[in-house]
Amino acid sequence: MLRLISNSLLCRRWHSLATLVGVAFGVGLLLAVFLLYRGFEQGLERGRQRLGADLLVVPSNATVDPDKALFAGSPLNVYMDRKVVDKAMRIPGVRRVDAQFFTQSFRLECCSVGAETRLIGVESQMIRRLAEMSPLGRETLEPDEVIVGSELLGGASRPGSLIELLGDIFRLGYRLEPTGTALDYSILMPMNSAYDLAAKSEPLKAVWKDAGDPHQLVSALLVEVDDSQHINEVGRALEDLGSLKIIRAADTFQRLKRLMNAFVFVLAAAGVLTAVGGIAYLLGHFSSVAWDRKGEWALYRALGATKPGMVQLVVGEAVALALSGAVVGLPLGYALYRLAFTRLAAQNAFPFVAPGNGLLAAAAVGALALYSLIGFLSAAVPALRVAQLEPALTMAQGDVD
Amino acid sequence: MNAPSQILLEAAHVSRKYGTETILDDVSLTVRAGETLTIVGPSGSGKTTILALLALLLQPTSGQILVAGRDAASLSDAERSRLRNIFYGFIFQTAQLVGSLSVLDNVLLPALLAGQAREKRMVARELLEQLGLTARAAFLPHQLSLGQKRRVALARALLLRPAVILADEPTNDLDARRAAQIADFLLGLPAAGYALVLVTHDTQLAERAGNRWHIHEGKVTPPARLPATRPSGREELVLNIFENELS
Numbered sequence: 001m002l003r004l005i006s007n008s009l010l011c012r013r014w015h016s017l018a019t020l021v022g023v024a025f026g027v028g029l030l031l032a033v034f035l036l037y038r039g040f041e042q043g044l045e046r047g048r049q050r051l052g053a054d055l056l057v058v059p060s061n062a063t064v065d066p067d068k069a070l071f072a073g074s075p076l077n078v079y080m081d082r083k084v085v086d087k088a089m090r091i092p093g094v095r096r097v098d099a100q101f102f103t104q105s106f107r108l109e110c111c112s113v114g115a116e117t118r119l120i121g122v123e124s125q126m127i128r129r130l131a132e133m134s135p136l137g138r139e140t141l142e143p144d145e146v147i148v149g150s151e152l153l154g155g156a157s158r159p160g161s162l163i164e165l166l167g168d169i170f171r172l173g174y175r176l177e178p179t180g181t182a183l184d185y186s187i188l189m190p191m192n193s194a195y196d197l198a199a200k201s202e203p204l205k206a207v208w209k210d211a212g213d214p215h216q217l218v219s220a221l222l223v224e225v226d227d228s229q230h231i232n233e234v235g236r237a238l239e240d241l242g243s244l245k246i247i248r249a250a251d252t253f254q255r256l257k258r259l260m261n262a263f264v265f266v267l268a269a270a271g272v273l274t275a276v277g278g279i280a281y282l283l284g285h286f287s288s289v290a291w292d293r294k295g296e297w298a299l300y301r302a303l304g305a306t307k308p309g310m311v312q313l314v315v316g317e318a319v320a321l322a323l324s325g326a327v328v329g330l331p332l333g334y335a336l337y338r339l340a341f342t343r344l345a346a347q348n349a350f351p352f353v354a355p356g357n358g359l360l361a362a363a364a365v366g367a368l369a370l371y372s373l374i375g376f377l378s379a380a381v382p383a384l385r386v387a388q389l390e391p392a393l394t395m396a397q398g399d400v401d
Numbered sequence: 402m403n404a405p406s407q408i409l410l411e412a413a414h415v416s417r418k419y420g421t422e423t424i425l426d427d428v429s430l431t432v433r434a435g436e437t438l439t440i441v442g443p444s445g446s447g448k449t450t451i452l453a454l455l456a457l458l459l460q461p462t463s464g465q466i467l468v469a470g471r472d473a474a475s476l477s478d479a480e481r482s483r484l485r486n487i488f489y490g491f492i493f494q495t496a497q498l499v500g501s502l503s504v505l506d507n508v509l510l511p512a513l514l515a516g517q518a519r520e521k522r523m524v525a526r527e528l529l530e531q532l533g534l535t536a537r538a539a540f541l542p543h544q545l546s547l548g549q550k551r552r553v554a555l556a557r558a559l560l561l562r563p564a565v566i567l568a569d570e571p572t573n574d575l576d577a578r579r580a581a582q583i584a585d586f587l588l589g590l591p592a593a594g595y596a597l598v599l600v601t602h603d604t605q606l607a608e609r610a611g612n613r614w615h616i617h618e619g620k621v622t623p624p625a626r627l628p629a630t631r632p633s634g635r636e637e638l639v640l641n642i643f644e645n646e647l648s
Contacts, residue, residue, distance in 0.1 A: 003506070003518060004502075004514075007501050007502055008501050010501075011500070011502075011541075012501065296499055299497050299499065300510075300514060301482070302458055302485060302491060303491065303510055303511050303514055304482050304483065304485045304486020304514050305482060305514045306479050306483075307478055307482075308479075309482075309514065390458075390459075391458045392458040
């Protein structure tokens with residue numbers, strides 16, 4: 001049976017190739033759509049977990065887009081008086097306030113990331129929380145240690161590697177897992193280290209001349225409230241402190257999610273249409289094959305093929321073709337996904353976490369299984385029709401070659 | 402004197418209608434091991450239909466087809482398929498080779514369908530050698546002449562050593578020399594124990610084959626019967642088919 005199937009496919013090589021290419025493109029598109037969808041979904045979820053805050057507070061003069069503040073990795077030099085941390089802590093309903101101090105490197109010495117890199121000074125409680133989210137995480141950092149985002153320095157750097165930042169040498173504490181947010185492109189260090197580094201940086205001197213001593217400044221507050229029902233009250237109280245811009249993380253996530261849902265709808269529609277199109281295409285193909293080759297099928301019946309044997313033969317040919325197309329489509333889909341991922345990462349417009357190997361393998365197996373099923377379903381009806389062919393047909397027909 | 406040989410096939414009062422049109426009317430005949438049965442008649446007289454009925458490719462409208470004594474109507478589709486695979490060898494009006502298969506694989510086709518291709522490979526090569534087609538084993542059917550195609554079909558029919566060879570106009574469209582070669586080969590088969598049912602309107606071939614049954618407008622007229630010669634060893638093979646192959 002296998003020999004007949006392979007011979008038939010190889011002999012009609014252009015026909016088979018055209019079908020195979022059609023299936024391969026379908027599988028490729030479906031795989032790419034699925035991986036992008038999962039990447040967005042995971043990115044959004046992980047971004048929410050990592051932020052760990054209900055409100056983001058920045059100076060009111062910061063020309064900051066909420067999405068960019070939460071997800072984009074571009075350097076952001078905005079500052080406010082550090083006293084705002086204590087004031088915020090005293091607001092009823094506030095459970096926790098994490099202050100962050102943003103500065104930037106102008107060149108990352110060990111490995112280029114293209115341009116400036118955001119440096120974030122973080123307090124000890126934030127360092128502890130980050131440690132919980134990374135397998136390599138550590139609860140404390142030495143003053144000369146930094147945590148590096150997943151997209152910086154390349155994969156080869158190890159804990160303890162030396163990094164030069166604004167003329168000072170730091171050691172790599174560990175690398176964060178991908179988050180799909182600004183953290184992937186940021187370097188985090190103890191708050192005091194960030195202050196000291198910023199204060200003595202020649203390129204930043206002009207900034208401090210206007211903003212004041214960096215040790216007395218913070219760039220953003222991440223505020224967690226006791227009860228999410230009271231976010232609005234806490235937000236209003238923070239606004240009352242004056243000269244602050246309050247960004248509700250939930251609003252931003254919701255808006256991004258809505259945007260993403262629209263995007264996902266387009267992707268899902270493309271995926272469904274691809275799958276349905278694949279079924280229609282293969283159904284048409286195998287119906288046509290069943291009709292065009294009925295002389296050959298009748299000959300097989302006359303020479304002893306059983307009805308189940310004929311179904312196996314037709315369905316086997318369909319599944320072999322669909323499966324071969326799917327195997328070719330997998331690398332195509334992965335390449336398409338990587339291309340889209342690279343472009344999206346360059347734009348940094350969406351939170352995105354590249355799916356892990358487990359998900360990639362599951363998606364590949366799923367695509368193979370789906371297209372085997374599509375091949376089976378597409379050939380099932382033509383196969384049943386072929387099985388019903390009268391073997392006597394072969395007595396009345398001309399050559400089948 | 403030889404005892405009468407085993408009846409392999411029997412048509413008992415068989416009729417076949419297409420709609421209201423009667424193609425065969427009350428046909429009764431028997432096919433014995435080592436015997437040639439020739440059916441002659443003009444085009445459209447029902448020759449091919451009777452062959453299709455004997456081959457279990459069609460079912461009679463009335464009457465019985467008995468295969469080694471067993472009523473074909475009582476057989477399941479799988480049993481009928483199995484019989485077509487191992488009990489019959491078919492030579493159709495046209496060679497009916499599969500264009501996507503090489504000559505060797507076309508010969509092996511009954512074995513491929515039965516999942517025995519590997520075991521029968523040597524037999525297929527021997528048959529190709531006997532029929533002078535060894536050098537064409539890897540060719541595709543479209544690379545063969547008409548006569549070569551017929552020889553491939555002949556090899557395919559003999560591959561599984563069937564009990565009965567059914568040949569429908571085997572010399573059709575062949576020139577005299579090629580037709581004679583095919584006829585020589587075919588008419589030598591009964592001596593090797595095969596039963597041969599030959600349908601033809603080629604009077605020369607029919608005369609050579611003997612045991613001529615005439616068919617006209619669905620009615621079959623038997624010849625004056627002569628005692629059949631008993632071949633060696635074939636009956637046992639045939640009787641064992643039901644016992645071994647179909648069990």
